[in-house]
Amino acid sequence: MTEIDYYELLEVDRGADASTIKSAYRKLAMKYHPDKNGGCKDNEAKFKAVNEAYDCLKDPQKRAAYDRFGHAAFQNGGGGGSAHDFAGFSDIFESVFGEFMGGGRGGRAQPRRGADLRYDMEITLEEAFHGKSADITIDVTASCDSCHGTGARPGTHAHTCSTCAGHGKVRAQQGFFVVERACPMCNGSGQVIEDPCRDCRGDGRVERTKTLTVNIPAGVDEGTRVRMSGEGEAGPRGAPPGDLYIFLHVKRHAIFEREGTTLFARAPISFTTAALGGTLAIPGLDGRTHELKIPAGIQSGKQLRHRGAGMPVLQGRGHGDLVIQIDVETPTRLSTRQRELLEMFRETETGDECPEAQGFFARLRNAFAGD
Known part of the structure; x- marks a missing residue:
């Protein structure tokens, strides 16, 4: 699946300020507005994509989540404003700002999503013109096959941490303030493994080399980002994996x-x-x-x-x-x-x-x- 970066859609740098983003949006919205393009389906789709990008980047909280998680920040919602959509975004907002604000809502520890990975690929202008399919090889941490990512030796399982009661966090009173931090016994996981898997040593992940096929669409440009969902680092102890982002670099052409x-x-x-x-x-x-x-x-x-x-x-x-x-x-x-x-x-x-x-x-x- 190919997703165009919101900053690329609005033709601004990632560090652009709010006024620059707003100005770029107005220019593109006017260019691709359906009333000015005679019902052109391609321009109508572009107009919707530009509006979606601006709706995200104009909101400081949504932008912060997008900068960290990319499109994955909004996979569970589509901007319809439902309660489910809001709950999904609040989880992401908490993961970005939770530690600064003193912790989450007091629930059990949530599994940490695996890290995103970056891969830089160089292509020719001809390949950018026609598009291509290419195989790449990456070194990545993948879920352990022996324990299926649990970290516990096959036939055993993890136990709820007695120190934090499975919350992954402990609290301490300091004057008028309550400070919340990761549980030192389970390192914030909420689970304790007494008999760890021998292959992954309790982490639930192992180093692995894998080959992936990348489909590059026709028309890509320098810096275009192709996202491969779920192909990043595996999350610890069965947590969801991150994504792999392919950044494209187009070689200088001899003529064009x-x-x-x-x-x-x-x-x-x-x-x-x-x-x-x-x-x-x-x-x-x-x-x-x-x-x-x-x-x-x-x-x-x-x-x-x-x-x-x-x-x-x-x-x-x-x-x-x-x-x-x-x-x-x-x-x-x-x-x-x-x-x-x-x-x-x-x-x-x-x-x-x-x-x-x-x-x-x-x-x-x-x-x-x-x-």
């Missing part, structure tokens, strides 16, 4: 540069082609050759656009554009015949052939006419 879904390239042409016009054939990342018409009299720096030949839209339909910047190349090696022909051409010049040059020298003369 990218900005969003637009591909840019520079193409040198001869001065005769620039003067007379012609056709430019550019091989695209899609495997096809795209022809661009060069108008007569084109100047260096002029850009030609071929619509629909750029990068695919991530999780959408259509492609961006291919933009070619023209560089007119002056010949440096001429044959005798070529030089003769150019001399003949120069003899027939009136100045009207190059109006910009003619205008420049006219302004130059006028500027110094009074000296």
Whole structure:
């Protein structure tokens, strides 16, 4: 399952302040609003995704939970505002701020979720264009097969900690304040293992190397994050696992540069082609050759656009554009015949052939006419 990072959706940095996030949201909401896109389903989906991202990041508590847990922070709810959704979020809020505020609600110790993992993958621009499936190998702590993650030797089980009565926390009175901390006997788990598993030594986890298949969708960009749910570190003693996040890095291409879904390239042409016009054939990342018409009299720096030949839209339909910047190349090696022909051409010049040059020298003369 691929989930686009909320910060990427709003096109802001993770450290962006509230005003920056709000400004980015307003810009994108206006761009993708259904009323302005003629009922386009892709833009409607993008509009909903942008609203979902802003709804999370504008709320300091939700943002704090998202920064720590990612999309997993809201897996048990969908923003509908039900009591179940609120309870799920309050559990996450407590796990973020509970220790600072002096502990939780006094219930039994909850199993700690396994840590999330990060994997950096480098891909080519062609692979970003078409998408790909790749196998990766990672070293990770996985649930112990011998004890099924319990930490206790097969045939035995853990007992409720007598010190904290299974709560995982103990309290101490200090003046007017009650300080709550993890139970020193069970290390906050609420359970005591008297006969630990020999393979995992009571932790319920073992080190393991595993191979995973990562599906990279077409249209990904530098820094796109692909989430693999439940493929992170196993939680201690049967707790839920974390997630694995694949961060993508796109190699520099020899010809094309990218900005969003637009591909840019520079193409040198001869001065005769620039003067007379012609056709430019550019091989695209899609495997096809795209022809661009060069108008007569084109100047260096002029850009030609071929619509629909750029990068695919991530999780959408259509492609961006291919933009070619023209560089007119002056010949440096001429044959005798070529030089003769150019001399003949120069003899027939009136100045009207190059109006910009003619205008420049006219302004130059006028500027110094009074000296």
